[in-house]
Amino acid sequence: MREYHRTHQWRLSEGGLFIPHAYSNVGPESLSYWDDVGFILNGRRIIVRWQHPRHVYADAIATMAWKEAGDDPHEDWVRESGTKNYKMVGKSARRKKQSGYTIGSAPEAQLQYYTKLQQIEDRMTREGIALEVRPSWKWTRLRWAMGVELVAPLEVRNEKELAQVACLARGLILQKTTLGQEFPGFVYDRASWLNEQAALSSCSDGH
Known part of the structure; x- marks a missing residue:
């Protein structure tokens, strides 16, 4: 990993982040689902693959629909x-x-x-499913970097908010914080999903 980092330099932002996506078409009230961000820690690349709990929930709906539909x-x-x-x-x-x-x-x-x-x-x-999604994170080892799979209830609609994801991941890696400290008692469930769906429906209806 260190050798790859030495020979394949990242283009980092002024804040020292690798930002692979643009946000020009993302509104200030948009709901976030997933994003990636990278940074250098102790000479190694860290790539954070972040998901909002609603994205995990939506993926679970798609998976359950496939199972119910059959082969x-x-x-x-x-x-x-x-x-x-x-x-x-x-x-x-x-x-x-x-x-x-x-x-x-x-x-x-x-x-x-x-x-x-x-x-x-x-x-x-429309109806939701019986699923509870809690914040979580785990290491993954890649050939070119260390990966962090992070599930956390943040909204990422611009580079400033993306920096918060990187800051959280760094704090978790260095054991300066925990998800329990950052999001005490948080759970994303059917009620959370249905509330957001109702809000989305209201916006689409122009109310």
Whole structure:
């Protein structure tokens, strides 16, 4: 990791952060779901992969919807219906190489399955699911950096707020704080999800 860091320099912000995403299209009241931020600690790269608890909750809804919908009856339809496209190479009319792939139309059973899956996910989104998401973090070792998988109820809509994620991760790594100290008793559950969905619905209705 140290060697990779020495030979592949990061472009860091003035605050010493690696910021891979832009926020020009993110509104000040937008709900956040996930983001990444990096920094250098003791000569090593740290990449923080952050999720808001609502993102964990939304992913769980998608996973449960897939399980309830059952096996995809034509999961290989893209490969089975596709045809390879070729183009001629060089002067010989006998030489050709693949230049693309044309995908056929999805079979009716496949379209019905997708409709069923979407209906299940829409219902779970409206009703919520029995899940509680609490703040958490863990180390992951990558070839080029140490990773931090962080779940915390922060909002990240600009670089200043992203810096708070980095600051929290640094404090956790150095054992200067804990998630229990930062978010005592926090839990994101069905009520949290439904309250946010109601607020989103109200905004979309123009109220």
